[in-house]
Structures are given as structure tokens and as C-alpha cells.
Amino acid sequence: MSSKLPDSMQAQYLEAYHQPYKLRSVPLPKPSEPHDILIQVDAASYCHTDYVLAEGQMPGLPKSFPHIGCHEFAGTVVSHFQSPSKEASVFEIGARVGVPGRSFHACGNCFECRNERVADPVAKDEVGYSVNCVDAENNGLSKDGGFSEYAVVDARQLAPIPDNMTAVEAAPLMCAGVTIYGALKRCGLKKDDRVGILGAGGGLGHLGLQYSVKMGYRVLGIEAADAPLAVAQGIASNLSPKPLVVDARARKASDVVQELGAQDGKKTRGEMGLDAVIVLPESQAAFDYGMTLLKTHGICVIVSFPEKGFHIDSRDVVFRDIKIIGSLVGSNKVLREMLNFSAEHGVRALSNSYPLAKLNELVEEYHKAKGGKLVVDMSLQS
Ligand SMILES: [Zn+2]
Numbered sequence: 001m002s003s004k005l006p007d008s009m010q011a012q013y014l015e016a017y018h019q020p021y022k023l024r025s026v027p028l029p030k031p032s033e034p035h036d037i038l039i040q041v042d043a044a045s046y047c048h049t050d051y052v053l054a055e056g057q058m059p060g061l062p063k064s065f066p067h068i069g070c071h072e073f074a075g076t077v078v079s080h081f082q083s084p085s086k087e088a089s090v091f092e093i094g095a096r097v098g099v100p101g102r103s104f105h106a107c108g109n110c111f112e113c114r115n116e117r118v119a120d121p122v123a124k125d126e127v128g129y130s131v132n133c134v135d136a137e138n139n140g141l142s143k144d145g146g147f148s149e150y151a152v153v154d155a156r157q158l159a160p161i162p163d164n165m166t167a168v169e170a171a172p173l174m175c176a177g178v179t180i181y182g183a184l185k186r187c188g189l190k191k192d193d194r195v196g197i198l199g200a201g202g203g204l205g206h207l208g209l210q211y212s213v214k215m216g217y218r219v220l221g222i223e224a225a226d227a228p229l230a231v232a233q234g235i236a237s238n239l240s241p242k243p244l245v246v247d248a249r250a251r252k253a254s255d256v257v258q259e260l261g262a263q264d265g266k267k268t269r270g271e272m273g274l275d276a277v278i279v280l281p282e283s284q285a286a287f288d289y290g291m292t293l294l295k296t297h298g299i300c301v302i303v304s305f306p307e308k309g310f311h312i313d314s315r316d317v318v319f320r321d322i323k324i325i326g327s328l329v330g331s332n333k334v335l336r337e338m339l340n341f342s343a344e345h346g347v348r349a350l351s352n353s354y355p356l357a358k359l360n361e362l363v364e365e366y367h368k369a370k371g372g373k374l375v376v377d378m379s380l381q382s
């Protein structure tokens with residue numbers, strides 16, 4: 001450990017379900033094995049899953065209280081374990097890293113880590129490490145995360161932050177960014193294919209608009225509330241070619257299909273509409289709207305998980321051959337690819353920043369559902 005480090009740090013703790021966070025001063029955590037790295041947290045972004053966890057809707061998580069949330073954060077390496085692993089040594093003191101939360105202390109031995117899963121380029125890492133390890137901890141979910149001044153992370157889960165990107169820009173990409181980027185990759189689309197994003201003004205959606213345009217697809221954004229609709233329209237107006245953004249309250253999906261079909265010179269219903277949709281809201285109406293937008297043989301990627309699930313009309317999967325798949329995050333390889341893609345193409349989250357001490361105010365703002373992302377910026381004083 002460096003002698004310059006303080007003995008204690010400020011951290012926002014969740015002490016029980018349904019409770020606000022409490023700011024506490026606690027001892028600095030220490031690296032306990034060769035892959036461990038202590039980082040000084042520079043930015044920590046709030047994800048919908050932080051809310052779900054705090055409401056007790058993830059059985060068994062966190063493993064214990066008090067708990068530090070946040071599984072999408074960014075920081076600077078300040079110390080290693082006394083005998084660091086090869087993977088940890090790569091990150092020198094002062095290196096800036098993004099932390100996705102997933103797969104802290106991956107076991108290296110389970111079927112996921114041994115890479116025995118079906119071929120899935122979005123999930124696949126080198127043999128010996130998987131973000132889907134069945135025995136791993138997850139920062140911010142099972143174990144402590146980023147709503148604190150320092151955190152211990154696993155070198156194998158990290159991604160180096162590109163030079164032209166700040167920590168506040170990188171943090172929201174560590175869950176929201178990689179999730180929507182991975183979902184888009186799972187669509188398996190070709191250039192100029194049509195993709196729709198349900199919930200296009202939300203935390204994931206407004207990033208998805210940017211990624212999908214930069215990936216060369218023709219993009220439709222769908223929203224059904226005023227504030228996120230304005231976010232989606234604002235993002236769309238800065239993209240080229242500009243994605244079409246529709247208000248699902250004002251336009252029927254079947255009418256949008258006719259418009260797209262006319263643009264493509266198609267006369268048969270099965271050829272009209274989108275090649276893929278990504279469903280982000282926890283809403284049956286959004287799911288149904290997305291299914292209607294698809295062409296025959298289209299693909300529906302589900303990223304949200306409403307408590308009561310989604311109702312599927314089996315005629316869509318039987319007669320129209322719609323494929324419904326889910327998507328979680330992406331491998332460490334895809335995480336790095338996403339970060340470099342974001343740096344290269346200028347993809348950034350629209351975000352508002354708060355000091356660590358005002359995390360509960362951030363959560364209040366989150367519930368106003370205005371779209372974009374909310375981030376704790378450690379450089380801000382309360
Ligand atoms: Zn998340």
C-alpha cells in the first residue's frame with residue numbers, strides 16, 4: 001500500500017431495503033489477492049438495478065448490510081496486492097479504469113469460465129475468465145461497489161479509459177453502454193438494416209440511438225413520455241443520418257410500419273418495418289408496439305425484466321417467425337470494444353452530476369424519469 005493513502009474514506013451505505021443511503025466514514029478497503037486493485041473512485045453512475053436492489057427485488061442481494069451500491073464506475077489505480085497477478089500489473093499506478101461491476105473474483109473453473117457455453121461472440125472472453133462466472137461476486141450488487149471514495153476491483157473486469165474520455169463520461173458506459181452495445185451486436189444486423197429502440201430517451205436508449213446510427217443502421221426511436229421523448233429528439237437531431245423518433249402515444253405502430261414500407265418500396269406486410277427491435281421499458285405496451293414494428297423473421301431483443309414478465313402472442317413467433325432473445329451485458333472484450341467505439345465516434349451519455357454526499361438527491365431526480373443518466377462526480381464538493 002502506498003503511504004500516501006488515507007486510513008478512512010467516505011462511502012454511501014445502504015443499511016436496509018427501502019431506506020435512503022447514509023454517508024459514513026469507514027476504513028479503506030484493501031486488496032486481498034493477486035488480481036485485486038485498489039482504485040480511487042472518480043465517478044459512479046446510478047443504474048435502474050441500483051433501485052431494484054435497494055427495493056429488495058433481487059433475492060439474496062446484497063449478501064449483507066450495510067452495503068455500498070453502484071456497479072458502473074470509473075477511477076484511478078492507487079495500489080495493488082503485494083504480489084500482483086500479470087493481469088493486475090498491466091494497470092500501473094495512475095492508470096484510469098472503467099469498472100463494470102460484473103465478475104469480481106471469477107472462479108476460472110465453472111462452465112462459463114471454461115468457455116463451454118454455446119458460441120456467443122458478445123459473451124465470450126479468454127478461457128479462465130467470464131463476466132457470467134457462476135461463482136463470482138459483483139461490485140455494487142453482492143459486494144461493495146462504487147458509491148465510495150475508494151473501491152477494490154478485480155483487474156480482469158476492468159477496461160482502460162481512452163485518453164479523450166473523462167471518468168464522468170466513462171462511468172455510465174460501464175453498465176448502460178455495454179448493455180445496449182451488446183444488445184445491438186446480438187441483433188446481427190447488416191449496414192442499412194432497420195433497428196428500433198423502445199425507450200429511446202432513457203439511460204440505455206439514448207446511448208442506443210447513438211451506437212446504432214454510428215454502426216450504420218437505419219434507426220427508429222420510440223418513446224411514450226414527454227421528458228424522455230425530448231431527450232431522444234435532442235439526441236437524434238445531433239446525429240447524421242438523423243434517426244426517426246416517434247411518440248407511441250400519438251402514432252400507431254401499424255401506421256409506422258406502412259410509412260417505413262413505403263420508404264423501402266415494399267408492398268407485402270411481411271417485408272415492411274424493422275429487422276430488429278430492442279425492448280428497454282418494463283412495459284407490455286412497449287413490447288407489443290415493438291413486435292408490431294417487426295418484419296417477418298425479425299428479431300426482438302429483450303433487455304428489461306418486469307416483475308410480471310411479458311405476454312407473448314405465439315402467432316408472432318409461429319406464423320411471423322419472430323425470434324425473441326434476451327441480452328444481459330457483454331464480455332470484457334466487448335466492454336473494451338464499446339469504450340473504444342464510444343471514444344472514436346463521440347458516443348456520450350447525457351448526464352447530470354452530483355457530489356457523493358448528495359446521492360439521495362440524485363435518486364429523487366432519477367424517479368422523475370427525465371431520461372439520460374445521473375452520475376456521482378467525486379470532484380464535486382457538497
Ligand atoms: Zn446496471
Ligand SMILES: [Zn+2]
Binds near residue numbers: 130133
Ligand atoms: Zn467461474
